[in-house]
Amino acid sequence: MSYNSEDVEQILQIALTDKQEGEFSREQLVEMASELGISTNILEKTEQKWLAQQEEELLRGTSNTLRRRDFRTHFISFIAVNLFLILLNLITSPSYFWSIFPILGWGLGLFFHWWNVYHTKTEDK
Numbered sequence: 001m002s003y004n005s006e007d008v009e010q011i012l013q014i015a016l017t018d019k020q021e022g023e024f025s026r027e028q029l030v031e032m033a034s035e036l037g038i039s040t041n042i043l044e045k046t047e048q049k050w051l052a053q054q055e056e057e058l059l060r061g062t063s064n065t066l067r068r069r070d071f072r073t074h075f076i077s078f079i080a081v082n083l084f085l086i087l088l089n090l091i092t093s094p095s096y097f098w099s100i101f102p103i104l105g106w107g108l109g110l111f112f113h114w115w116n117v118y119h120t121k122t123e124d125k
Contacts, residue, residue, distance in 0.1 A: 071117045078110050 003011070024032075033043045082103050089099035 067117045071113055074110060074113055078106055082106065 029047075030040060030043065033040070082099070085099040085102055089097060
């Protein structure tokens with residue numbers, strides 16, 4: 001039976017997961033790579049690439065957290081200010097509901113902010 005590179009990678013990944021009871025040291029990683037015929041140069045380049053990907057994922061997660069917090073702040077401001085406007089409207093001119101205009105305008109902006117935070121993929125610029 002023969003295996004392609006993806007099969008080998010998956011089999012080894014499962015085997016390492018099953019075997020791993022703790023963490024591997026850098027020396028163990030180098031030793032495993034040499035047993036698989038991977039040069040130290042290729043291993044170092046791949047390790048640097050992996051570290052960069054890990055850092056990028058961490059930054060993306062942090063960025064998403066900040067975006068969601070900013071949206072929550074925006075939403076709370078929207079509720080507080082518009083409740084005040086509705087109260088002011090009911091006190092000053094209950095026959096004409098003028099507060100609907102700022103509610104609709106700001107609500108449209110709030111909708112686009114929500115869409116940007118929860119329905120677009122984060123691309124760190």
